[in-house]
Amino acid sequence: MSYTAETAEQVSSIAGDKYKYGFVSDIAADMAPKGLNEDIVRFISAKKNEPDWMLQWRLRAYERWLTMEEPSWAKVAYPKIDFQDAYYYSAPKSMEDGPKSLDEVDPELLRTYEKLGIPLHEQAMLAGVAVDAVFDSVSVATTFRKELAKAGVIFCPISEAVQEHPELVQKYMGSVVPYSDNYYATLNSAVFTDGSFVYIPKGVRCPMELSTYFRINQANTGQFERTLIIADEGSYVSYLEGCTAPMRDENQLHAAVVELVLMDDAEIKYSTVQNWYPGDADGKGGIYNFVTKRAACRGRNSKVSWTQVETGSAVTWKYPSCILQGDNSVGEFYSVAITNNMQQADTGTKMIHIGKNTSSTIIAKGISAGRSQSTYRGLVRMQPGAAGGRNYTQCDSLLIGDKCGAHTVPYIENRNRTAQIEHEATTAKISEDQLFYCRQRGLTDEEALSMIVNGFCKQVLQTLPMEFAVEAQKLVGISLEGSVG
Amino acid sequence: MLEIKGLHVSVDGTEILKGIDLNIGTGEVHAIMGPNGSGKSTLSYVISGRDGYDITAGSILYQGQDLMELAIEERAAKGIFLGFQYPVELPGVSSTTFLKTAVNAGRRQRGEDELDAVQFMKRLRGHTATLNINDDMLRRGVNVGFSGGEKKRNEILQMALLEPYLAVLDETDSGLDIDALKVVAEGVNALRGPTRSMLIITHYQRLLDYIVPDYVHVLAHGRIARSGGKELALELEEKGYGEFLDGAEAA
Numbered sequence: 001m002s003y004t005a006e007t008a009e010q011v012s013s014i015a016g017d018k019y020k021y022g023f024v025s026d027i028a029a030d031m032a033p034k035g036l037n038e039d040i041v042r043f044i045s046a047k048k049n050e051p052d053w054m055l056q057w058r059l060r061a062y063e064r065w066l067t068m069e070e071p072s073w074a075k076v077a078y079p080k081i082d083f084q085d086a087y088y089y090s091a092p093k094s095m096e097d098g099p100k101s102l103d104e105v106d107p108e109l110l111r112t113y114e115k116l117g118i119p120l121h122e123q124a125m126l127a128g129v130a131v132d133a134v135f136d137s138v139s140v141a142t143t144f145r146k147e148l149a150k151a152g153v154i155f156c157p158i159s160e161a162v163q164e165h166p167e168l169v170q171k172y173m174g175s176v177v178p179y180s181d182n183y184y185a186t187l188n189s190a191v192f193t194d195g196s197f198v199y200i201p202k203g204v205r206c207p208m209e210l211s212t213y214f215r216i217n218q219a220n221t222g223q224f225e226r227t228l229i230i231a232d233e234g235s236y237v238s239y240l241e242g243c244t245a246p247m248r249d250e251n252q253l254h255a256a257v258v259e260l261v262l263m264d265d266a267e268i269k270y271s272t273v274q275n276w277y278p279g280d281a282d283g284k285g286g287i288y289n290f291v292t293k294r295a296a297c298r299g300r301n302s303k304v305s306w307t308q309v310e311t312g313s314a315v316t317w318k319y320p321s322c323i324l325q326g327d328n329s330v331g332e333f334y335s336v337a338i339t340n341n342m343q344q345a346d347t348g349t350k351m352i353h354i355g356k357n358t359s360s361t362i363i364a365k366g367i368s369a370g371r372s373q374s375t376y377r378g379l380v381r382m383q384p385g386a387a388g389g390r391n392y393t394q395c396d397s398l399l400i401g402d403k404c405g406a407h408t409v410p411y412i413e414n415r416n417r418t419a420q421i422e423h424e425a426t427t428a429k430i431s432e433d434q435l436f437y438c439r440q441r442g443l444t445d446e447e448a449l450s451m452i453v454n455g456f457c458k459q460v461l462q463t464l465p466m467e468f469a470v471e472a473q474k475l476v477g478i479s480l481e482g483s484v485g
Numbered sequence: 486m487l488e489i490k491g492l493h494v495s496v497d498g499t500e501i502l503k504g505i506d507l508n509i510g511t512g513e514v515h516a517i518m519g520p521n522g523s524g525k526s527t528l529s530y531v532i533s534g535r536d537g538y539d540i541t542a543g544s545i546l547y548q549g550q551d552l553m554e555l556a557i558e559e560r561a562a563k564g565i566f567l568g569f570q571y572p573v574e575l576p577g578v579s580s581t582t583f584l585k586t587a588v589n590a591g592r593r594q595r596g597e598d599e600l601d602a603v604q605f606m607k608r609l610r611g612h613t614a615t616l617n618i619n620d621d622m623l624r625r626g627v628n629v630g631f632s633g634g635e636k637k638r639n640e641i642l643q644m645a646l647l648e649p650y651l652a653v654l655d656e657t658d659s660g661l662d663i664d665a666l667k668v669v670a671e672g673v674n675a676l677r678g679p680t681r682s683m684l685i686i687t688h689y690q691r692l693l694d695y696i697v698p699d700y701v702h703v704l705a706h707g708r709i710a711r712s713g714g715k716e717l718a719l720e721l722e723e724k725g726y727g728e729f730l731d732g733a734e735a736a
Contacts (some may be wrong), residue, residue, distance in 0.1 A: 344715075382622040428576075437573040440533050440566075441587035441643060443592065451586055455577030455626065 019277055022247030032089035034220070038062060039191050044089050048159045048193075048201075051166060061179040061189035068183050074346035075375045076315045078288065081253060088191045089338050090218040091135075132157060132196045132212040134225055142196075144208060151207050153237075154199040158226055161197035163218075167200055172230055172239060176259035176296045176323070184255040185292040188224045192257065195225035200235035209465055213241040214254075216276070216287070222253040229259070231266035233299065238269040238465055243276050243312070249285045251314060256291045264299030269307070271318075271464050273472055275479075276312035281370075283342030286314025286484050293320035294350075297329035297358075305332040306349065307463045309472045311479040314343060314452065319377065321350035324358035324386075331360040334460040336472075338453075338479045339372030339404070348378035348409075353386035354420065362393040365457045368404035369483035375407040382419035389419035397427040398456050400449070450477030486651055486682040487532070492543035494524075494531050501527045503707035504543070509651070512679040516693055517686045518718065519704035520726040525686045526570065528704070529655045532684075534560050534569040547651065562594035564650035566643075568657050572636040575627035580639065583627045584609065588646055591727035612645045616672050623731045634665030652676070653684045658692040670695030690722035705729035 032043050043060045045055040070081070132142040132155065148155050154165060161169050179189035195213045216223045224260075231237055243254075254276060260268050270293075279286025295304040306320040322331030333349040351360035366374040380391045397406035408425050430452055438448030454461065454473050461472055488508040494502040501524045531538050532545065533726050534557040536542050545552040552560060575583060587609075589599040600608070611625070616638045628636050630664055637657055644652055654673065658666055673696050677683070693701070693715065701717040703710045703726075710729050711717065 340525075431573075433573045434575060436535055436557065437569065437575070438587075440561055440569075441583075441647065442558050442561040442591035443587060444558050444590070447586065447590055451578055451583070452575060455575060455579075455582075458577050 018360040019247055019268055021081065021275065022194040022277060029090045029218050031218070031221075035084040036086070036088055036191070040088050044191055044193060047089060047091070048162070050159075050162055052212045053166075053170060054162055056374075057179065058190050059173070059364055061186050062191075063292070064180050065190055068186060070183050071317075073123050074317050074377070075373060075409075076317060076344040076346050077214075078251070078315050078344075080283060081251075081288070082185075083222065086253060086350075087218065087221045088224070089193055101408045116481075132197070132210075134194050134212060134214045134223075135217060136193055148207070148210075151204055152201040153204060153206050154197065155210055156197055158195045158197040159193075160226060163230070165197070165199070168230065169197070169228070169357075172259065172261050173226075173228055174259075176261060176294045177257050177292050182292060185257050188226060188255050188257045188292070190225040191222075192224045195227045195256070197227070198239065200229075200231045200237045200238060203234045204232075204473065205235065206237040209240060211239050211242065214241065214243040214256075216252055216254065220250060220252070222255065225256045226481040227256070227258040230261045231263065231268050231302075233263045234265040235263075236267045238271070240271040240273070240465060240468055242273045247277050247280075247285065251279075251286055251288055253288045254290070254313075255270070256295040258320075260293075260295035260304060262295065262297045262299055262302035262304055262326075262329075265301045266299055267303045267305075267307045268295065269465075270295070270320075271465075271468065272306075272308040272310070273468060273475065274308065274310045274312055274316070275475060277314075278312050278341065278343050278479075279314040281341045286343075287312065287320060289313035289316045291316075291318040293318065294297075295321065295331070296323045297326050297331065297342040299329070300326040300355075301328045302326050303330040303332075305334070305463070307334040307460065308336070308347075309335040309461070309464070309475065310335070310345060310347060311475055313345075316343075318347045319349055321352070322353045322360060323354065324360065324389075325354045326358075327355040328357045329355055332463075333360075333362045333364070333378075334378075334463045335364045336367070336457040336460045336476070337374055337376075338367045338476065339369070339374045340483055341370040341372060341478055343370075343372040345373070346375040346377055348376045350379040351381070351391060353380075353382045353389040353391070353416075355386065357388040358386055359390040360392075362391070362395075363459055364393075364395045365460055366395070366397045366406050366408075367400070367453055367480070368397070368406050369400035369480055371403045373405045373407070375409060377409045377411075379411040379413070380423075381411075381413040382416045382421070384415045386416045387418045389416060391419075391421045393421075393423045395423075395425040396456070397425075398453065399427065399429045400480070402474070418483065446477065446481055449477070449480055449483065453480060454479075486513075486548065487684075488544075488546040490544050490546075492531070492545065493541045494527055495539045495541050496527065496537060497710065500541070502531070505704075505707070506711060507688055507704060507709065509682050509684060511650075511682055512689045513700065514677065514685065514696070514698045515664065516696075516698035516715075516718065517684060518688065518690070518721055523704045524707045525688075526655055529567055529653045529684075529686055529702055532560075532651075532653055532704055533557060533565060555646060558590065558665045559594065559645045561647075562591045564648075566649035566652045568637075568640040568644060568652065568654040570656040570659055572631075572640055574629045576629050578627050580623045580625065580627050581609070581684065584643065584646055587643065591647060608646060612642055615675065616642050616645070616698050618642055618666055624647055633660035634662070634668070637661060637665065637669050638672065641669055641676075645672070645676055650680065651682050651684070655686045656688065657685070658689060666692065667695060690718045693718045701730060 276287035368374040382389045489507040492505040
């Protein structure tokens, strides 16, 4: 039997049990009533003890959302979501009064994060990485805060920032992704529950990597987190987020918003390892990952770099973007999107060149296996003022088997004669010859596949912070397990 | 080492090998010669276990074990090496990574400890100079942008690192000029030894001037038409394959 035929057979036989984060933690939860209405929005706001301006902002978003329609232009298909059939707030019971320190955090919660490979006790942590752990709707722990505070860096749950740093939140929240931006971002604006807030003051190089780990635990619960990072003049921060969820037969919604603001000479490196539960081999269950991420390079010479490794979720709809407003600002997008079984991913970026001599680089690697569909969708726009603007785009697709699809949909709009735009795209298939060659040298199918795919995405993986690059390489192998015979 | 008895092999229903008998003793070097389309490459693929080659009759024993029961990578771990006529490109996978992964994959299957980076590099360095393999080749993607000679030298490097008991070299001379051929042949000769057997598959006698075999077999129409010592190769060089093609359809 040829590899292709075996691949098809194998793919149809594998189950989702390869997903090692699929466990459920038994933790008593404090939940909002099911469904979505104005009362729920008020309930969430009250739970967070929010000031009135925050509630009013949420309510405006909710009202707006009611008038909007779900976008249908992406190359993804899924049954209509019943927004009334979900919970919009779920918090571990033990969090009700808010733990003062890690010692007061439910040990079961700490164990959950340990199982995920994210110990929250500072002495056990990776040196030089501060973590904010978000469990369902609340942040359960943020490590190394004191040490960061010494450098003037604020790293805290966004719900806390609303209380403690209202002037910053009011000024910047919604300034990059307005509450009216798009269907999911607007929904998020109404019902967001937690997420991370980061402020790096002028001239500060953040002394450690910051990271947030998102975990959905409760059934039928959506996660709507919101992250806001402000990098003041001449500052630098590297931030990483990771995501996992239990295996459940129902689909769960994750609609996040991430806003980055960069002043003169500031730099943000934002890395994502997205490994939400992808559903089983027949496409049952899995996370709907509908995310709006955008960076505003407001200052001159500012630089933002998005790196994403997307291996999870049943459906992904995500376009981390850069608004290159400041002169000489730089936007980068490095992406690896792996889809297997019945997964669908429609992902890419938007590079909006506004300032002079702005430049952007897009390197997107899509790997499709099983019966999955992977689409790169990206916009490069040179505004009339973007004199000397430059873009280089490279989109490579790799197909495994003959039942999957890879699609590239670039949108290029140039309104300035001095701007230069380059676009390169390739599509390749892992050949039977390559697998035979590797196996003859002693590698198993899966070792061979993992090696070839890692080679294919090396350019992107090497932009990840060192501590996570190895983890990401392994994840690439795991995600494709069972995709060849 | 290798005992092939009455081997019949079909590809997509067409019989390619029509009853092969071949015994290769430990430490022996055998050459298989024959016209194009005679089934030489098919034989190499069947020994290594490639899919798509149906064995309809006969058997292959390797070190007394039925080869048919073993997967491709299991055969490799047990010491079967195939030097490819057309080595395959693996873009993005550096040669060093590939070689280390391959060496350790075999060691893992055999229950041996894996080599760490330092141990591996030491072994690698022991072979690269003699095969004239520079660091640039080791950094590049496997076989990507390699010249014909570089590809074949890279195959011999892999053979040297994997230390097989049975090396099947399929048309190792194809695409090589005389200087490259000499380097490759020297590499192969350096690996000859009392515990290692080799099966050299070639169309031309030229290679056998440099890698002198113990036995030569002529494969024609899916059968071994004649066997002899190294002088048989010289005879073929003189007379060509004409007598073996008589009375049969051109392959």
